[in-house]
Amino acid sequence: MAEKQDPIQEMVAAARRTQILDAATVVFAKKGFHRATVKDIAQQAGVADGTIYTYFESKTDVLLHILQRLNQSTEREQDFARGTEQDFRTFFVTYVRQRMTLLWPNAEVFRAVLPEMLVNPELRDLYNEQVLVPTFAIGEKYFQQAIQRGIFRPIDVPLMMRTLAGTFIGLLIIQLLGDKEIEKRWEEIPEVFATMVLDGVAAKPE
Amino acid sequence: MAEKQDPIQEMVAAARRTQILDAATVVFAKKGFHRATVKDIAQQAGVADGTIYTYFESKTDVLLHILQRLNQSTEREQDFARGTEQDFRTFFVTYVRQRMTLLWPNAEVFRAVLPEMLVNPELRDLYNEQVLVPTFAIGEKYFQQAIQRGIFRPIDVPLMMRTLAGTFIGLLIIQLLGDKEIEKRWEEIPEVFATMVLDGVAAKPE
């Protein structure tokens, strides 16, 4: 009579998976992927080494799931499109702030995930397909619209988009490399950056 | 009674060090630091495993020297200062192009070095002290001058500098994560980017 899929069982299993992923996130962030041992993760999660392998295929598989979870939380925020409805200047600042507010608290996770992503093709492709491509697609649509409405000048949209995304990642990395200035002042960056991009740094002729 | 310092001996030694560093660069770029074995490096260099240890303390020490060599080649190009002498618009484009021309051919080296730098404090500090700090200092001086001369509007110089540097690194990383657009069009980026930063993307009121 037991249902084939016991929902309670599943919730328990999901909870344990979450527990392990949380622990792994902490450990990876602290030691990096390669230096973190499965034992470390198990200890942090309060389970035995072997338990990890009940829920995940391998250590890499754990990282892969951390990445997926990170995506899910970012995807929800990606409604760039709404921006065209309101004052574009306010929107642009808001958008930049939103991105950074999302990225910065997870900075240490990126320290762990990014290195492995750069080197592991499986993770790289996953990130490319599931994060970069959709993010760029949405952003480009927004810029197209803004140009059509005469809000932005006719810039090269794909390159603009990548420059924008690159700046976020790059600033994060400079911070992760030890720069104190960004760490201290990252909350000011959205305004400074938005103004810079919108109006340019060159003195106006007049 | 061989002289204590035979210059020929030294040249031979230097050549062998270079040979090993070149080999390691290739191997690290292909496999990443952790997946690359000392045997891989030795084979690529055409020497025995043990020979590596005649010239370097450890595998990490090899990476450290690759990084130092990379710095040396970048430092030579860092005379940002000259820019104030000539037309600032031309200079800015030239500068961006110069940076990218320097970075892009070494993209695969960064794929190898960056992950380790993010995770290894020793390497991180080295990069911070020897590359980031001096680069930022020179750049900031340039921006200060440009502002004083009325060429740039009074922007936040430290953040501007970090945004600029961040964009280079970030674009490189997006490419390393598999984006084809940048790879295909990176030579166009200096113009697009410089125009964007100098004049802004917002349509002019008039």
Next chain:
DNA sequence: CAAAATACTGAATATTCATTCAACATAGTT
């Protein structure tokens, strides 16, 4: 409550290298 199924444990296994070093090779010196 007993039996069956499932989850968990952590010591043992197996593998993967970084590093060492005794033996060999080469070049330089008298």
Next chain:
DNA sequence: AACTATGTTGAATGAATATTCAGTATTTTG
């Protein structure tokens, strides 16, 4: 040629650690 110094070799060592699995605990079922 004999001797010394220095460079090179790669098999052997040892440490680290991802993964397995036989045994134990817990939960579910009839």
